[in-house]
Amino acid sequence: MQRRNFLKIASGVALALLVNPIRALAALWNQSAFEAIKINDAKANLGIVQEMPSNDIDLVAPDRAENGAIVQIEITSRIPNTEAISVLVENNPTALIAHFVFSNGALPQLVTRIKMADTSDIKVIVKAGGAYFSATKNVVVLENGCG
Numbered sequence: 001m002q003r004r005n006f007l008k009i010a011s012g013v014a015l016a017l018l019v020n021p022i023r024a025l026a027a028l029w030n031q032s033a034f035e036a037i038k039i040n041d042a043k044a045n046l047g048i049v050q051e052m053p054s055n056d057i058d059l060v061a062p063d064r065a066e067n068g069a070i071v072q073i074e075i076t077s078r079i080p081n082t083e084a085i086s087v088l089v090e091n092n093p094t095a096l097i098a099h100f101v102f103s104n105g106a107l108p109q110l111v112t113r114i115k116m117a118d119t120s121d122i123k124v125i126v127k128a129g130g131a132y133f134s135a136t137k138n139v140v141v142l143e144n145g146c147g
Helices: 002-028 031-035 039-046
Strands: 057-060 071-077 082-089 096-101 109-114 120-128 131-141
Touching: 031 039, 031 096, 039 082, 039 096, 039 120, 057 120, 057 131, 071 082, 071 120, 071 131, 082 109, 096 109
Parallel strands: none
Antiparallel strands: 057 071, 071 109, 082 096, 082 120, 120 131
C-alpha cells in the first residue's frame, strides 16, 4: 500500500511541475487580441495605435491562392531593432493570425502558412523601437479555407 501512495504523490507532484510552466506561458498569450473579429479591435488589444506604411517590410504571398486553407507567406523586416511581427487578415473569422516576438539579435524573417476564409488583404505590422510599421498585400482566394 505504501508504494501506491508514493506513486500517487509522485505523479501528482510531476503533473503540478509540468502544468505550472504551461500556465505561465498561457498568461503571456494575448487572448483578446487573438479572439478579435475586426483588425482594429485586434490592433487595439495589441497596443497598436498607429502604424506607418514601410517599404522596409517584404511581404511575399501569392496573388491568387488556389486553396485558402494553405496560403504560404514570407515576411522579412529590414527595419532595425525589430521587436515583433503581427499578421492580420480582415476577412477571416478572427483577424489576428499570428504574433511573433523576436529576441535581441534574432533575424526578423519568417515563412509560415496561414488560412484565409476569403479574398482579403494580408496586413503585416512590425514593431521596432516603440513605433509600428506596416505592409499590405491583397490575395485572391479561389477556394474557401476556413469553413
